[in-house]
Amino acid sequence: MEKKKRKKLEEKGYRVGSAADFLELTPEEEAYIDIRLDISKLVKAQRAKRGWTQEQLARAIGSSQSRIAKLEGGDPGISLDLMIKALLRLGTSKKQIGKLLEGELEPA
Amino acid sequence: MEKKKRKKLEEKGYRVGSAADFLELTPEEEAYIDIRLDISKLVKAQRAKRGWTQEQLARAIGSSQSRIAKLEGGDPGISLDLMIKALLRLGTSKKQIGKLLEGELEPA
DNA sequence: CTTGTTTATGTCAATTTCGACATATTTAGT
DNA sequence: ACTAAATATGTCGAAATTGACATAAACAAG
Numbered sequence: 353m354e355k356k357k358r359k360k361l362e363e364k365g366y367r368v369g370s371a372a373d374f375l376e377l378t379p380e381e382e383a384y385i386d387i388r389l390d391i392s393k394l395v396k397a398q399r400a401k402r403g404w405t406q407e408q409l410a411r412a413i414g415s416s417q418s419r420i421a422k423l424e425g426g427d428p429g430i431s432l433d434l435m436i437k438a439l440l441r442l443g444t445s446k447k448q449i450g451k452l453l454e455g456e457l458e459p460a
Numbered sequence: 461m462e463k464k465k466r467k468k469l470e471e472k473g474y475r476v477g478s479a480a481d482f483l484e485l486t487p488e489e490e491a492y493i494d495i496r497l498d499i500s501k502l503v504k505a506q507r508a509k510r511g512w513t514q515e516q517l518a519r520a521i522g523s524s525q526s527r528i529a530k531l532e533g534g535d536p537g538i539s540l541d542l543m544i545k546a547l548l549r550l551g552t553s554k555k556q557i558g559k560l561l562e563g564e565l566e567p568a
Numbered sequence: 569c570t571t572g573t574t575t576a577t578g579t580c581a582a583t584t585t586c587g588a589c590a591t592a593t594t595t596a597g598t
Numbered sequence: 599a600c601t602a603a604a605t606a607t608g609t610c611g612a613a614a615t616t617g618a619c620a621t622a623a624a625c626a627a628g
Binding site (some may be wrong): 569570571572573574575576577578579580581582583584585586587588589590591592593594595596597598 | 599600601602603604605606607608609610611612613614615616617618619620621622623624625626627628
Binding site (some may be wrong): 518522523526527537538542 | 589
């Protein structure tokens with residue numbers, strides 16, 4: 353059960369810190385990835401909610417469709433900054449983002 | 461009152477999007493900067509709360525003292541990713557970060 | 569089975585952020 | 599005032615992220 357989760361992350365390209373013996377994630381690494389995935393899911397959900405295509409969202413924030421696809425797919429090569437910019441452009445408020453991190457907002 | 465705020469941001473190095481006529485910030489830009497400043501302040505507060513030096517925090521996340529100083533000073537050349545990593549390393553939970561963004565947590 | 573639309577994947581040079589280091593400035597203790 | 603510790607500021611090459619573009623794959627609608 354644990355190995356599956358790890359494998360999924362590695363497949364997505366996450367580099368697990370070398371400090372952790374043999375692919376164990378520290379609580380901080382885990383929380384960090386968790387936050388990123390939460391936010392990326394919210395982007396996807398909010399975009400769908402508004403009926404926008406990835407192309408539309410990309411243009412709206414001066415990015416490109418491929419980056420949005422990677423963002424929503426949880427690609428580690430996407431910064432939290434870009435994710436937040438996308439969310440804000442979709443009309444998501446700071447408060448809503450906070451609620452998501454608190455666990456009071458289901459991105460699905 | 462408005463001009464002062466803008467000037468402060470520019471002095472810090474923020475580049476205001478060219479789309480906005482004559483240095484006006486769009487609501488999204490404003491919210492984005494707001495979130496970043498909130499988080500940077502929380503880092504400073506949490507570090508102080510634990511009595512760590514910038515150097516200690518830097519080492520703990522594989523960074524350097526100068527970066528932490530810039531982070532806490534609201535430097536735009538610092539990613540949200542680094543800020544979040546710092547917060548998590550300081551023991552701040554995802555939930556607490558959420559509360560901050562909701563406005564229910566005073567970083568001061 | 570086509571055709572058109574949306575999303576996924578990979579690559580590229582340019583920009584940005586990175587840790588590191590040096591050094592200035594501020595702060596606190598004596 | 600002097601000293602030492604902590605923080606701020608600036609610069610550097612290296613690494614990561616960027617938008618762009620091409621193209622593949624998935625998904626519908628007819």
